[in-house]
Amino acid sequence: MAEPQPADIPEDAPTGTAEDRRAAAALSSLDTHDDASADKRDVDSEALGNAMKNLGGGKQKEAKKEVESKKVKIDMKDVSLLAEHLELSKPKVTELLKAHEGDAVRAMKAYVSTSA
Amino acid sequence: MSQSQQLPQLPPKESSLFRQVVKNYEAKQYKKGIKAADQILRKVPDHADTLAMKSLIINSQGKPDEAFALAKKALASKLDPKSEIRGMKSHICWHVYGLLHKHSKNYEEALKAFKFAHSLDPGNPNIMRDMSQLQVQIRDYQGYIQSRTEMLKQRASIRQNWTALALAHHLKGDLAEAEKVLTMYEDTLKSPPTKTDIEHSEAVLYKNSIIAEAGDVERALEHLDTIRKDNLDRTSVMELRAQYLLQLGRKEEAQIAYRALIKRNNEYRNYYEGLEKSLDLDRSNAEHKKQLKALYESFAQESERLDAARRIPLDFLQGEDFEAAVDAYLRRMLEKGVPSTFTNVKALYADPAKQATIQQLITKYAAEKETNGSGDAETNGESASGFQKAVLYFLAQHYDYHLSRDLNKATEYIEKALTLTPTSVDLNRTKARIIKHTGDTEAASRQMNHAREQDLRDRYINTKCAKYQLRNNENDSAIETMSKFTRNETAGGPLGDLHDMQCMWFLTEDAESFQRRGILNLALKRYKSLYDIFDVWSDDQYDFHTFSLRKGQIRAYVDMIRWEDNLRSHPMFTRMALSAVKIYLNLADNPKLSSGQVNGEDTAVEKKANRKAKKEKEAREKAEAEKKEAERKSGKKSTGADGESKKEDPDPEGKVLLATKTPLEDAMKFLAPVLEFSPKSVEGQNLGFEVFIRRRKYLLALKCLLAAAALDPESPVVHEQAIRLRYTLDALSEPLAIPVAEVIKSSFTLVPAQASLAAHNDSYLNENKQSVSHIRHGLKTRQFLDLKTLPQNEKDLMESIKLPSATVDDVVKGISVLKEWNSEQAVRKSFVDVAREKWPNVTAFKSA
Numbered sequence: 001m002a003e004p005q006p007a008d009i010p011e012d013a014p015t016g017t018a019e020d021r022r023a024a025a026a027l028s029s030l031d032t033h034d035d036a037s038a039d040k041r042d043v044d045s046e047a048l049g050n051a052m053k054n055l056g057g058g059k060q061k062e063a064k065k066e067v068e069s070k071k072v073k074i075d076m077k078d079v080s081l082l083a084e085h086l087e088l089s090k091p092k093v094t095e096l097l098k099a100h101e102g103d104a105v106r107a108m109k110a111y112v113s114t115s116a
Numbered sequence: 117m118s119q120s121q122q123l124p125q126l127p128p129k130e131s132s133l134f135r136q137v138v139k140n141y142e143a144k145q146y147k148k149g150i151k152a153a154d155q156i157l158r159k160v161p162d163h164a165d166t167l168a169m170k171s172l173i174i175n176s177q178g179k180p181d182e183a184f185a186l187a188k189k190a191l192a193s194k195l196d197p198k199s200e201i202r203g204m205k206s207h208i209c210w211h212v213y214g215l216l217h218k219h220s221k222n223y224e225e226a227l228k229a230f231k232f233a234h235s236l237d238p239g240n241p242n243i244m245r246d247m248s249q250l251q252v253q254i255r256d257y258q259g260y261i262q263s264r265t266e267m268l269k270q271r272a273s274i275r276q277n278w279t280a281l282a283l284a285h286h287l288k289g290d291l292a293e294a295e296k297v298l299t300m301y302e303d304t305l306k307s308p309p310t311k312t313d314i315e316h317s318e319a320v321l322y323k324n325s326i327i328a329e330a331g332d333v334e335r336a337l338e339h340l341d342t343i344r345k346d347n348l349d350r351t352s353v354m355e356l357r358a359q360y361l362l363q364l365g366r367k368e369e370a371q372i373a374y375r376a377l378i379k380r381n382n383e384y385r386n387y388y389e390g391l392e393k394s395l396d397l398d399r400s401n402a403e404h405k406k407q408l409k410a411l412y413e414s415f416a417q418e419s420e421r422l423d424a425a426r427r428i429p430l431d432f433l434q435g436e437d438f439e440a441a442v443d444a445y446l447r448r449m450l451e452k453g454v455p456s457t458f459t460n461v462k463a464l465y466a467d468p469a470k471q472a473t474i475q476q477l478i479t480k481y482a483a484e485k486e487t488n489g490s491g492d493a494e495t496n497g498e499s500a501s502g503f504q505k506a507v508l509y510f511l512a513q514h515y516d517y518h519l520s521r522d523l524n525k526a527t528e529y530i531e532k533a534l535t536l537t538p539t540s541v542d543l544n545r546t547k548a549r550i551i552k553h554t555g556d557t558e559a560a561s562r563q564m565n566h567a568r569e570q571d572l573r574d575r576y577i578n579t580k581c582a583k584y585q586l587r588n589n590e591n592d593s594a595i596e597t598m599s600k601f602t603r604n605e606t607a608g609g610p611l612g613d614l615h616d617m618q619c620m621w622f623l624t625e626d627a628e629s630f631q632r633r634g635i636l637n638l639a640l641k642r643y644k645s646l647y648d649i650f651d652v653w654s655d656d657q658y659d660f661h662t663f664s665l666r667k668g669q670i671r672a673y674v675d676m677i678r679w680e681d682n683l684r685s686h687p688m689f690t691r692m693a694l695s696a697v698k699i700y701l702n703l704a705d706n707p708k709l710s711s712g713q714v715n716g717e718d719t720a721v722e723k724k725a726n727r728k729a730k731k732e733k734e735a736r737e738k739a740e741a742e743k744k745e746a747e748r749k750s751g752k753k754s755t756g757a758d759g760e761s762k763k764e765d766p767d768p769e770g771k772v773l774l775a776t777k778t779p780l781e782d783a784m785k786f787l788a789p790v791l792e793f794s795p796k797s798v799e800g801q802n803l804g805f806e807v808f809i810r811r812r813k814y815l816l817a818l819k820c821l822l823a824a825a826a827l828d829p830e831s832p833v834v835h836e837q838a839i840r841l842r843y844t845l846d847a848l849s850e851p852l853a854i855p856v857a858e859v860i861k862s863s864f865t866l867v868p869a870q871a872s873l874a875a876h877n878d879s880y881l882n883e884n885k886q887s888v889s890h891i892r893h894g895l896k897t898r899q900f901l902d903l904k905t906l907p908q909n910e911k912d913l914m915e916s917i918k919l920p921s922a923t924v925d926d927v928v929k930g931i932s933v934l935k936e937w938n939s940e941q942a943v944r945k946s947f948v949d950v951a952r953e954k955w956p957n958v959t960a961f962k963s964a
Contacts, residue, residue, distance in 0.1 A: 045273075
């Protein structure tokens with residue numbers, strides 16, 4: 001992939017000669033409206049500004065969720081034991097241990113017996 | 117790419133030259149670009165940004181190593197001879213560095229570089245676009261949301277940016293937020309978009325699909341009703357509406373909706389299914405069956421050409437009703453001479469009563485024509501013999517089908533049919549198929565080639581022929597056959613083109629053929645190519661992250677992303693991956709194999725095969741050398757399908773792959789995706805056990821064993837593996853870590869802990885005296901526990917294939933078990949002799 005590219009050359013276009021490219025650019029503009037110019041007319045800029053302010057409202061919820069799941073105490077020895085015997089990455093092991101309240105035996109048992 | 121203000125600027129002339137370089141790169145005028153870059157560098161030696169641009173161009177010319185060296189130099193070089201600021205501070209250098217990593221598929225490093233570039237020049241749209249694309253490619257949805265939010269803030273007037281942000285939330289699973297973003301944009305529109313605005317039309321349907329995905333069908337329907345009037349995708353709108361109505365239990369309206377859909381496309385089975393449900397008709401209810409029958413009859417009356425309404429009732433009708441319906445159906449099809457008639461009805465054979473009815477009817481048709489054939493021939497002329505041909509063809513396929521197989525009868529009918537039309541491709545092909553089922557792959561291959569010769573321009577039959585040749589281990593003839601439809605000027609000739617075209621079935625069959633003959637290096641080479649093709653498919657999605665957004669086809673894009681996420685669950689992946697794992701297990705058990713030498717004690721066949729392979733290899737090498745010579749003379753480099761010059765493969769024979777020092781680790785590459793994406797594959801779990809027990813990962817071996825036992829509790833492999841695991845654990849020299857031992861103690865209960873394993877196995881053998889596969893694995897276990905039982909095991913194994921239930925497959929597996937046991941040649945020979953007596957035609961035993 002050759003990048004950066006100018007916006008008017010679509011990735012799928014043959015980029016052989018200058019003429020090819022002009023033809024491709026013309027082709028692609030057939031079915032896409034030139035968004036920058038066309039949309040500006042229809043968009044209410046004031047409403048747009050308001051909408052922008054409302055962006056990203058839902059982020060606080062997630063942060064709370066993460067805090068809750070961090071309460072379980074995890075022994076680092078267990079993490080490396082499980083990582084070795086189950087061949088999982090450390091974050092995955094931690095997740096697995098957390099789901100079983102840090103109990104290594106229970107976590108391994110659950111992992112081994114989940115089929116499919 | 118705009119220079120940030122605080123960084124030192126080039127002199128005006130060089131500055132414009134630099135812009136020229138960027139332009140040249142974008143227009144793929146690489147030579148010009150390098151020339152201009154060198155011009156700047158003469159004036160401003162080691163100018164970091166210019167070096168970076170130059171390295172990018174060099175990379176595009178196919179010299180990644182050189183490019184990386186130059187890009188690293190750029191990062192360390194000064195931006196201006198007068199200042200101390202180096203390339204590390206330039207977003208251009210980092211951007212280029214990221215692009216190089218992206219090009220070499222090192223996505224993690226590329227993302228790091230892009231993030232750096234982004235922090236140096238936060239507003240740069242090019243960097244942001246590249247970064248966001250990469251984030252969705254590696255499924256970093258959190259990062260993708262962030263990038264997309266920033267991009268939206270920069271250019272909020274573009275709808276694409278809003279849709280993209282919604283998409284990011286959607287992919288992360290936050291449906292409510294996704295919908296909110298889409299609605300926010302819609303609210304900013306002053307006037308409704310034009311009716312021909314496809315982007316708008318797709319975006320609202322996308323929003324509708326999100327609402328439905330969130331489970332709020334009621335609201336999805338409401339929303340759909342507000343947009344359905346001018347939506348451009350009428351089919352989707354109608355289908356969704358019918359579906360929602362049905363889900364909501366508004367059956368009266370659903371019925372009308374489905375009837376309207378059937379009017380548009382009366383062969384699409386799903387519509388009929390929807391209609392049945394909205395009418396509350398149950399196929400297993402006798403009363404409902406009558407209504408269903410009447411319903412489909414009314415549809416059938418509407419059109420003479422309609423198949424669906426005639427075929428569907430065969431699925432649920434029983435007894436006399438079925439007989440009448442299937443009689444009418446078969447007569448109609450056979451009189452027209454439809455070649456696919458058998459294929460259309462063979463699904464019904466799962467029901468033995470239906471199979472018997474069809475057999476009885478079709479035999480009756482054949483008899484009818486024979487008794488009054490001569491009298492009718494003149495009046496009916498062509499059509500009578502057409503019907504007769506179709507009946508004979510049907511009968512041949514009927515007796516060839518595995519649920520109703522009688523190969524003698526099949527042969528009889530196909531020969532009769534062939535006397536009527538000896539040059540028919542279909543008939544000759546079916547004959548080859550029948551021969552294949554007798555096990556005589558050699559004759560089958562010859563016959564399929566004969567079929568191919570009836571129509572040399574038919575690509576389908578050509579392909580079939582190549583497949584039959586591969587089944588008969590004729591790899592070279594198969595390539596020759598394929599070459600009639602490949603681009604042979606491609607680098608690597610026909611085989612190279614088959615790789616370029618990602619012709620998976622061919623590569624798989626080719627590999628399996630090599631594997632059967634013990635030419636493991638070439639088999640591994642093909643499996644590796646197949647593995648790589650899946651990687652290519654994964655990389656192929658890259659371009660669509662922007663392309664689909666620009667075209668506004670979001671629903672199709674989401675489907676694609678989800679398909680890509682489960683790419684390696686494809687059966688073709690499982691098939692080739694498991695074969696590759698088998699080779700690696702073989703290599704792990706017999707390290708001698710990896711040096712390319714086969715066991716010292718070869719049978720005559722293997723020697724012959726090896727000699728043949730060697731000859732083939734020499735011929736190939738010669739041809740290759742000649743080609744290179746010719747290329748050198750003509751001064752041209754061979755090019756691939758896309759016109760790019762191809763790099764030469766340093767290991768065309770797969771010898772490097774074979775010489776691996778870590779076969780089990782290599783096997784994991786193939787095994788892990790199978791265990792992750794196709795956990796229901798019993799064979800996958802069985803092989804997983806074999807790999808893990810050799811790697812001493814006992815918990816993982818146990819996991820595979822338990823999974824296999826849950827999928828197929830009666831599996832003889834589970835019995836064998838359970839005993840082997842118990843034996844291995846008992847014989848461990850060092851005890852396992854305490855928690856691990858505890859897990860095994862409580863989870864591994866398949867074999868009683870204190871039992872004598874030998875006694876346990878003996879009682880297993882006693883209980884399973886009729887199943888060849890159970891006996892085989894019981895014997896394998898006995899041999900594993902006590903090497904002295906070999907003579908008895910060999911004798912019992914031979915007796916087992918005399919059982920009536922034994923199959924050709926059992927013999928093939930038996931032969932490999934004998935090999936595993938290192939049995940004497942005489943034992944192996946007498947084993948094959950027994951098999952040959954029972955199955956005289958099977959090529960696999962003939963030459964043994």
